[in-house]
Amino acid sequence: MGEFKAVLFDLDNTLLDFWSFKQKAAKAAARAMIRKGLPEKEGRVYRKIFEVYDEYGVEYQKTFYQVIHPYRLEVGQAERIQQAAIVAYLRSKFNSLKPYPGVVSTLGKLKKRAKIGIVTDAPRNKAWMRLVLSRLDRLFETVVTTDDTKVKKPHRAPFEAALRKLRVEASDALFVGDNNDRDMLGAKKLGMKVCLAKYGEKFKRNKKVKLDYEIKDFRELLEIVG
Numbered sequence: 674m675g676e677f678k679a680v681l682f683d684l685d686n687t688l689l690d691f692w693s694f695k696q697k698a699a700k701a702a703a704r705a706m707i708r709k710g711l712p713e714k715e716g717r718v719y720r721k722i723f724e725v726y727d728e729y730g731v732e733y734q735k736t737f738y739q740v741i742h743p744y745r746l747e748v749g750q751a752e753r754i755q756q757a758a759i760v761a762y763l764r765s766k767f768n769s770l771k772p773y774p775g776v777v778s779t780l781g782k783l784k785k786r787a788k789i790g791i792v793t794d795a796p797r798n799k800a801w802m803r804l805v806l807s808r809l810d811r812l813f814e815t816v817v818t819t820d821d822t823k824v825k826k827p828h829r830a831p832f833e834a835a836l837r838k839l840r841v842e843a844s845d846a847l848f849v850g851d852n853n854d855r856d857m858l859g860a861k862k863l864g865m866k867v868c869l870a871k872y873g874e875k876f877k878r879n880k881k882v883k884l885d886y887e888i889k890d891f892r893e894l895l896e897i898v899g
């Protein structure tokens with residue numbers, strides 16, 4: 674059991690089940706596009722959406738346009754299909770963006786033992802929308818987004834910004850995240866203890882990082898944080 678003065682968290686795939694949400698929302702968008710007349714099979718559209726995310730990143734704002742554009746549809750019809758996709762995507766988002774099991778109750782308990790904060794590579798508006806939607810928006814003493822430091826993890830700046838805000842030394846802090854090469858590497862370089870959220874891990878580990886803890890369920894943090 675460690676003695677931590679602060680616990681910092683990544684947001685997507687650590688607190689929020691971001692991939693489940695993305696899959697459900699992409700499926701809803703693909704279905705809507707077909708329903709409005711996109712001449713394609715649903716499965717193909719779904720895969721194409723993820724190809725765009727792979728190429729441009731999951732925060733890309735013109736995903737559906739990229740999917741529809743190659744079909745050379747009349748502009749009104751193309752716009753109709755695009756807006757239908759956006760509406761379906763947002764409806765799905767509002768219903769399916771949820772924290773992993775045990776996150777809310779565990780954070781409530783952790784808050785009594787240590788300061789808690791978020792360090793995310795999402796833009797500020799997206800991060801806060803996700804926090805509000807998942808009802809996590811009042812829990813954290815600091816939320817550092819890409820807009821605050823203009824750089825992404827594993828750069829040290831966003832981690833330092835959060836520690837400074839909480840007035841805690843790196844050696845007294847634990848970082849919890851799903852991404853080895855960004856979350857674990859960045860926090861470790863600063864001298865924080867690191868905990869990999871294995872349940873959210875989707876990316877290959879390219880960098881060797883000595884992990885202090887690994888969890889398969891968020892509630893295990895209660896044993897780690899003294």
Ligand SMILES: [Mg+2]
Pocket residue numbers: 683684685686687850851852
């Ligand atoms: Mg993440």
